[in-house]
Amino acid sequence: MSVADHDRIPEIALDWIAAGKRAALATVVQTWGSAPRPTGSQLVISGTGEIMGSVSGGCVEGAVIVEALDALEDGECRILEYGVSDDEAFAVGLACGGTIRIMVEPIDVGKGPTSALLTELTDARASREAVVYAVDTARWERRLIRAGGGDPLAGTVARRLANDKSGFETTEAGEIFLGVHNPPLRMIVVGAVHIAQALMPMARLAGYDAALVDPRDAFGSAARFPGETILNDWPDEALDALGLDARTAVVTLTHDPKLDDPAIRRALKSDVFYLGCLGSTRTHAKRVARLEEAGFAADEIARIHAPLGADIGSATPAEIALSALAQITERLRRPETRPGAAAADPSRQDAAA
Known part of the structure; x- marks a missing residue:
C-alpha cells in the first residue's frame, strides 16, 4: 500500500533539498466561508519552481509560488491572506469562494524550519505515529507534539488528532498553529x-x-x-x-x-x-x-x-x-x-x- 504524492508533501520537500533544489512549504492555516481547501492542506515549492500539493485548488497557487521563492531568498516566513472570489473559484471547478490564510516557510533558510525537524516529522509519519507540527507564528519557533507526551498542549493535540483538524490554538504564549499529521487511512x-x-x-x-x-x-x-x-x-x-x-x-x-x-x-x-x-x-x-x-x-x-x-x-x-x-x-x-x-x-x- 502506498501514499499518493499529494499526501507526501514533507517527504517531497526533503527529497528536493537532498537533490540541491531547495524547498519551501505553504500551509493553509485558517479559512472563512467556502474556502477551496481545508486547514492543514499543503503545497511544496522547489527553488526551481516545481510544485506538489495544493492550497487553493488553483485559485492562488501562482501568487503563493512567487512568495515562496522570495522567502527562499530573504529567509522570512510569512502569513498571506487571500480572498477567493466566486469567479476565481468557478474557474477551477468550485461553486463559490472564501478567504484563506497561508503560512509560507522556507526550509533551512532564515526563520524557516530545519531539515532535521522535517526529518523527525517524516520519520514519525513513516512509522505511522500521529504527531502535530506546532508553530509559534510570532516567534517562528517550532516543535513536534505527541498526544501522549508531557507537552502542555498534549491534551489539545489528542483532540485535534482524533478529529483530524489542524488550526490555531490560543495559549498563554500566544497563538500557535497546530498542523495535524495523522497516519494515512x-x-x-x-x-x-x-x-x-x-x-x-x-x-x-x-x-x-x-x-x-x-x-x-x-x-x-x-x-x-x-x-x-x-x-x-x-x-x-x-x-x-x-x-x-x-x-x-x-x-x-x-x-x-x-x-x-x-x-x-x-x-x-x-x-x-x-x-x-x-x-x-x-x-x-x-x-x-x-x-x-x-x-x-x-x-x-x-x-x-x-x-x-x-x-x-x-x-x-x-x-x-x-x-x-x-x-x-x-x-x-x-x-x-x-x-x-x-x-x-x-x-x-x-x-x-
Whole structure:
C-alpha cells in the first residue's frame, strides 16, 4: 500500500533539498466561508519552481509560488491572506469562494524550519505515529507534539488528532498553529466476496489504503480484484503483518467463523477506529457468544458494528458496500459516535446525559 504524492508533501520537500533544489512549504492555516481547501492542506515549492500539493485548488497557487521563492531568498516566513472570489473559484471547478490564510516557510533558510525537524516529522509519519507540527507564528519557533507526551498542549493535540483538524490554538504564549499529521487511512477487508468487489474501489476513492485478506486463492485472486492489494494469508497473520492502529478500519465479510473470528479478535485487542462485521442479528448473536466464551468483555464486544453499515435500506452488494463506507466515515469524522466514546470522555458523558 502506498501514499499518493499529494499526501507526501514533507517527504517531497526533503527529497528536493537532498537533490540541491531547495524547498519551501505553504500551509493553509485558517479559512472563512467556502474556502477551496481545508486547514492543514499543503503545497511544496522547489527553488526551481516545481510544485506538489495544493492550497487553493488553483485559485492562488501562482501568487503563493512567487512568495515562496522570495522567502527562499530573504529567509522570512510569512502569513498571506487571500480572498477567493466566486469567479476565481468557478474557474477551477468550485461553486463559490472564501478567504484563506497561508503560512509560507522556507526550509533551512532564515526563520524557516530545519531539515532535521522535517526529518523527525517524516520519520514519525513513516512509522505511522500521529504527531502535530506546532508553530509559534510570532516567534517562528517550532516543535513536534505527541498526544501522549508531557507537552502542555498534549491534551489539545489528542483532540485535534482524533478529529483530524489542524488550526490555531490560543495559549498563554500566544497563538500557535497546530498542523495535524495523522497516519494515512487504511481499510482491511477480510473476505474476497461480492461486497468486497464494490467496497475496495470505493475505499480507495475515499482515500484509504485498502488491503484485501482471504486465504482462499480462488476468491482472493487478481482476476477478481484487478489492481488491489491482496494477502492470501490467514486473517490473524495478515492483520499482524499489516499492523492495526487508530487510523485503521477493519471489515469482515465472510460469514465463516474460521476466517472472520481471528480477525475480529485481533481488531478488538487493538485501537482500530472501526470494526464492522457482516451478518444478521442472529449471526451476530452467535458471534457474541463465541467471543464471550473466548473471554472478551461486553464493552469490547460492543465495539463491533453489526449488522454492518449505516441503515440506508441497502440491498445490493454495492449498496451494502456504500452503507459500510458511510458508517466508517461517520465514525472517523465524528469520533463521539464511536461505541464507548462517552464512557471514555467525561465531557461526552455529560452531553449524553
